Amino acid sequence: MAETSDPVGAAGRPGRGSSRRGTTPSAAARGLVGATERTPRKAAKPAAGVRRVKPAPKRVKPAPKRVKPAPRRVRPDEAERVKPVGTAGTVRERAAAATAAVASSSVDELLRLTGELATQAFGPDAKEKAIEAIAFLRRRITGDYEVDLFGFDEELTEAVLLPLIRPLYRYWFRVEVRGIENVPASGGTLVVANHSGTIPLDSLMTQVAVHDEHPQRRHLRMLGADLVFQLPFVADLARKSGTTLASNEDAERLLGSGELVGVWPEGFKGIGKPFAERYKLQRFGRGGFVSAAIRSGAPIVPCSIVGAEETYPLIGNLGTLARLLGVPYVPLTPTFPWLGPLGLVPLPSKWIIEFGEPVPTDAHPAGAAEDPMLVFDLTDRVRETIQQTLHALLVRRRSAFF
Amino acid sequence: MVTGVARYLGACFARLLGDDPAVDRVIGVDVVPPTHDLGRWEFVRADIRNPVVAKVISRAKVDTVVHMNVLATPLDAGGRAPQKEINVIGTMQLLAACQKAQTVRRLVVKSSTTVYGASPRDPAMFTEDMAPKVLPRSGYAKDSVEVEAYVRGFSRRRPDVGVTTLRFANFVGPAVRTPLTEYFTLPVLPIVLGHDARLQFIHEDDGLAALRLATMEDRPGTFNVAGDGVLMLSQAARRAGRPVVPLPGFASSTVGGLLKRAKLADFSPEQIRFLTYGRGVDTTRMRTQLRFTPRFSTAEAFETFVEARSRGGALDRDRVGSIERRLVGALNRVGSTDG
Numbered sequence: 024m025a026e027t028s029d030p031v032g033a034a035g036r037p038g039r040g041s042s043r044r045g046t047t048p049s050a051a052a053r054g055l056v057g058a059t060e061r062t063p064r065k066a067a068k069p070a071a072g073v074r075r076v077k078p079a080p081k082r083v084k085p086a087p088k089r090v091k092p093a094p095r096r097v098r099p100d101e102a103e104r105v106k107p108v109g110t111a112g113t114v115r116e117r118a119a120a121a122t123a124a125v126a127s128s129s130v131d132e133l134l135r136l137t138g139e140l141a142t143q144a145f146g147p148d149a150k151e152k153a154i155e156a157i158a159f160l161r162r163r164i165t166g167d168y169e170v171d172l173f174g175f176d177e178e179l180t181e182a183v184l185l186p187l188i189r190p191l192y193r194y195w196f197r198v199e200v201r202g203i204e205n206v207p208a209s210g211g212t213l214v215v216a217n218h219s220g221t222i223p224l225d226s227l228m229t230q231v232a233v234h235d236e237h238p239q240r241r242h243l244r245m246l247g248a249d250l251v252f253q254l255p256f257v258a259d260l261a262r263k264s265g266t267t268l269a270s271n272e273d274a275e276r277l278l279g280s281g282e283l284v285g286v287w288p289e290g291f292k293g294i295g296k297p298f299a300e301r302y303k304l305q306r307f308g309r310g311g312f313v314s315a316a317i318r319s320g321a322p323i324v325p326c327s328i329v330g331a332e333e334t335y336p337l338i339g340n341l342g343t344l345a346r347l348l349g350v351p352y353v354p355l356t357p358t359f360p361w362l363g364p365l366g367l368v369p370l371p372s373k374w375i376i377e378f379g380e381p382v383p384t385d386a387h388p389a390g391a392a393e394d395p396m397l398v399f400d401l402t403d404r405v406r407e408t409i410q411q412t413l414h415a416l417l418v419r420r421r422s423a424f425f
Numbered sequence: 426m427v428t429g430v431a432r433y434l435g436a437c438f439a440r441l442l443g444d445d446p447a448v449d450r451v452i453g454v455d456v457v458p459p460t461h462d463l464g465r466w467e468f469v470r471a472d473i474r475n476p477v478v479a480k481v482i483s484r485a486k487v488d489t490v491v492h493m494n495v496l497a498t499p500l501d502a503g504g505r506a507p508q509k510e511i512n513v514i515g516t517m518q519l520l521a522a523c524q525k526a527q528t529v530r531r532l533v534v535k536s537s538t539t540v541y542g543a544s545p546r547d548p549a550m551f552t553e554d555m556a557p558k559v560l561p562r563s564g565y566a567k568d569s570v571e572v573e574a575y576v577r578g579f580s581r582r583r584p585d586v587g588v589t590t591l592r593f594a595n596f597v598g599p600a601v602r603t604p605l606t607e608y609f610t611l612p613v614l615p616i617v618l619g620h621d622a623r624l625q626f627i628h629e630d631d632g633l634a635a636l637r638l639a640t641m642e643d644r645p646g647t648f649n650v651a652g653d654g655v656l657m658l659s660q661a662a663r664r665a666g667r668p669v670v671p672l673p674g675f676a677s678s679t680v681g682g683l684l685k686r687a688k689l690a691d692f693s694p695e696q697i698r699f700l701t702y703g704r705g706v707d708t709t710r711m712r713t714q715l716r717f718t719p720r721f722s723t724a725e726a727f728e729t730f731v732e733a734r735s736r737g738g739a740l741d742r743d744r745v746g747s748i749e750r751r752l753v754g755a756l757n758r759v760g761s762t763d764g
Contacts, residue, residue, distance in 0.1 A: 166665075169654075172705055174549075253545040255674065258619065262623070272548040
């Protein structure tokens with residue numbers, strides 16, 4: 024699940040990141056190189072006359088490579104492992120100065136400079152942040168953290184996994200969250216949502232939405248298909264981010280311990296449906312989630328997600344290859360596999376996630392979970408609510424991308 | 426009567442019973458004489474695989490049989506074939522002897538949570554009533570499943586005998602040696618790439634206490650016995666200060682085989698599945714019906730093992746801690762010259 028966010032998250036940035044790497048350092052480097060190397064060449068070049076321009080950039084290029092390692096070497100010293108952005112031009116000049124300090128081998132000077140550098144780059148509380156980051160690294164390296172019975176690693180999720188997908192949530196899909204007040208502040212609650220988009224980005228985005236928008240910053244504990252736990256990396260990250268197997272036992276155990284549980288009952292039928300059938304809800308499993316909620320007396324919060332359908336419009340499916348690989352489908356989208364890895368970049372659709380009014384389940388008589396008619400009724404009710412909200416939200420959204 | 430006393434846990438348990446004034450007589454049975462301290466109990470050299478054991482039971486008028494002779498390690502038994510022989514045929518013979526002996530009132534079987542197997546389709550926590558999603562197909566786990574099946578058959582045929590089956594999570598502690606503890610003492614731990622297993626441990630003292638409770642009190646039934654909480658495999662490796670080498674799934678059995686041949690560690694395919702998918706068991710019934718509360722949680726039990734057996738790894742906490750102090754020190758110097 025979360026694996027998918029990696030290439031995506033990285034792919035969101037390269038546009039900016041790579042272009043900056045192409046221009047800025049060389050500019051900084053040009054300034055730097057000027058001091059040391061340009062002088063001898065100047066003597067030679069006037070003789071070359073008109074062609075003088077061409078060799079110059081070539082000379083400049085190798086320089087940044089030599090310059091770069093220096094600031095990097097400085098960083099571990101002061102252990103600036105916090106990685107916020109915001110490296111401005113002035114910082115680069117300081118880095119150049121730091122390089123000079125290395126050459127003069129004056130340790131105090133170096134420390135003073137790196138201190139200034141850090142203050143400029145990361146603000147006045149840089150030291151506290153760095154000490155915190157070191158302590159965090161130490162805890163991670165020595166295993167000094169807690170996971171719950173399901174393997175949920177709260178520290179890792181908050182400090183690493185959520186920040187990794189948050190840019191996608193904020194800047195790529197510009198998720199708008201409505202009705203977060205319908206998610207109770209505490210107690211076992213079941214969030215039931217529609218599933219779509221070929222790759223389950225919708226569950227990741229809902230997880231961020233609940234954590235970031237809810238006043239109690241609750242963690243959404245998701246229920247995943249068994250395929251999730253077969254795939255390497257996906258299995259690992261899924262457990263650590265709080266996902267567990269979609270089974271009645273696990274759902275009831277989570278709800279019973281007062282967790283907020285998210286389920287996408289359409290499963291592969293929903294996520295792997297063709298683009299032509301977008302926003303048409305599929306069958307809601309066998310209603311297992313409803314009986315789990317009734318048994319735990321947990322309210323059901325219907326959740327409608329608009330936008331995920333357009334991330335990877337599924338226009339075809341390589342059935343034979345899917346059977347060979349043992350996966351439910353191998354998608355063909357307008358960009359995948361035609362554009363290679365670039366095809367993994369989701370289209371930047373505009374998302375709306377709306378949480379509906381909770382449906383109480385604790386008023387039912389004992390043994391209601393064993394009454395199939397009641398379970399089907401409740402399943403249909405939840406399904407209808409989500410379907411109608413989807414239609415309403417689609418009308419509200421002006422276009423798929425804005 | 427206690428079977429399997431030549432090995433560490435069996436000997437400890439026999440000694441524990443021997444020290445108990447409420448127990449008149451303890452008879453330890455095994456094929457080889459125990460190397461551990463004998464204490465106040467008698468050793469009878471007998472092979473549970475042959476009917477001699479029936480004579481021991483009838484002559485000593487044994488009323489309680491504690492079966493601890495299901496071996497987890499083929500190396501101890503001298504190979505997989507003898508291991509299976511001891512585990513399965515031994516149990517059959519022992520149960521046959523118990524069935525004939527009218528004096529026997531109670532049977533306690535040391536089983537393990539390996540009977541639940543390990544697969545990606547497992548629920549997070551197994552209760553005693555759940556069946557494995559994928560039946561273990563080899564090694565100790567398969568033996569345990571078969572042993573439990575024979576024990577169930579026995580309890581049907583002798584309803585007057587109280588049968589307690591204890592399914593233990595992996596034993597750890599300062600002294601006990603199991604395939605898993607040996608694994609955690611390797612300098613570098615091979616793990617399966619892209620997977621991280623949930624592990625549960627039971628401290629050796631807690632395990633013995635649970636066995637003692639089941640032996641002395643009448644608490645029939647099947648119980649999971651494990652410490653509270655779970656550790657991830659990666660987390661346990663870090664706590665032990667050992668770096669890990671991730672190996673792709675298909676290579677793990679090859680490497681496992683190599684390590685086995687080098688007698689460094691003992692990896693059965695079942696063990697590898699366990700280290701891939703992990704397992705968790707629910708211990709509610711252990712608390713409510715067996716009325717047993719372990720003193721050590723999973724993490725604490727593992728800690729006692731690390732302190733005793735696994736310090737000084739490449740990523741030992743002291744080493745990492747001193748690097749942290751040095752970094753913070755450097756940082757403070759930066760801060761002071763800065764300010």
